[in-house]
Amino acid sequence: MLEKVALVTGAARGIGFATARLFLDAGWLVAVLDRDTEALNSAVQDLGQGAGGFDYDVSDPSAVDAAIKDIMARFGRIDALVNNAGVADFGPIEETDFARWRRVMETNLDGVFLMSQAATPALKQTQGAIVNIASISGLRASTLRVAYGTSKAAVIQLTKQQAAELGEHGIRANCVCPGPVRTKLAMAVHTQDIIDAYHDAIPLNRYGSEQEIAEVIVFLCSDKSSYVTGQVIASDGGFESTGVGLPALRG
Ligand code: NAD
Numbered sequence: 001m002l003e004k005v006a007l008v009t010g011a012a013r014g015i016g017f018a019t020a021r022l023f024l025d026a027g028w029l030v031a032v033l034d035r036d037t038e039a040l041n042s043a044v045q046d047l048g049q050g051a052g053g054f055d056y057d058v059s060d061p062s063a064v065d066a067a068i069k070d071i072m073a074r075f076g077r078i079d080a081l082v083n084n085a086g087v088a089d090f091g092p093i094e095e096t097d098f099a100r101w102r103r104v105m106e107t108n109l110d111g112v113f114l115m116s117q118a119a120t121p122a123l124k125q126t127q128g129a130i131v132n133i134a135s136i137s138g139l140r141a142s143t144l145r146v147a148y149g150t151s152k153a154a155v156i157q158l159t160k161q162q163a164a165e166l167g168e169h170g171i172r173a174n175c176v177c178p179g180p181v182r183t184k185l186a187m188a189v190h191t192q193d194i195i196d197a198y199h200d201a202i203p204l205n206r207y208g209s210e211q212e213i214a215e216v217i218v219f220l221c222s223d224k225s226s227y228v229t230g231q232v233i234a235s236d237g238g239f240e241s242t243g244v245g246l247p248a249l250r251g
Pocket residue numbers: 009010011012013014015016033034035036039056057058059084085086087088106107111133134135136177178179180181182183184185186
């Protein structure tokens with residue numbers, strides 16, 4: 001049987017890296033794409049056989065086309081695209097100038113659009129799957145997330161557009177919304193106040209792990225979810241499903 005190929009963006013560390021590892025454990029080959037050259041090289045070395053590194057920026061249209069060509073030349077097929085590359089920049093509306101807004105949008109939203117569009121011909125050949133990584137910040141609004149939260153809400157809608165249009169080609173598109181995970185991205189913006197607030201608002205009363213997010217992503221890329229498309233699944237310890245009152249109950 002032909003080995004399946006997953007392309008995971010932003011896979012040099014964090015959730016993307018855990019996802020790449022899980023794909024390898026499941027017997028897939030993995031195209032590990034990232035723009036952080038040093039982290040990429042060490043990730044590919046850590047992942048070992050079956051992983052190939054691709055040093056590209058998902059926000060750059062010409063780089064995206066070159067990346068897909070390069071990956072097709074190396075692996076010959078793409079069965080799953082995981083649009084995981086993301087940046088976080090938290091700030092008040094009045095301090096989010098256009099350059100800051102664009103920096104978030106160009107990776108978190110433009111990158112998902114561009115990578116999916118460029119990979120579509122390859123995904124048509126395999127009747128493949130797209131999994132876009134949004135966030136609980138795209139499901140519920142909060143302070144400081146005008147750019148980040150809006151970019152992630154747009155990714156949720158983009159996923160539904162993709163599911164609607166690409167379904168006739170057998171391509172499934174789903175979205176995973178992670179809750180807080182202690183990655184480099186999160187720890188750069190999560191102050192102690194934010195960490196405490198998350199504990200107060202999460203029924204499971206803890207952060208998630210990279211592995212707990214990766215399990216949902218790999219499931220949505222696998223044949224086990226062959227009739228699931230256009231869905232948004234939060235892996236968030238229950239954050240999205242609840243409102244106020246948890247700390248009082250715990251007390
Ligand atoms: P991370 O910072 O640990 O990893 C992100 C990776 O993406 C990095 O290796 C980075 O170099 C790469 N990257 C960023 N922009 C890129 C670009 N334009 N082109 C190519 N590579 C790029 O972050 P993470 O926490 O693992 O986040 C992964 C995804 O999960 C992101 O989309 C993030 O928004 C989302 N997410 C994370 C959390 C969390 O708490 N960690 C919560 C919700 C959603």
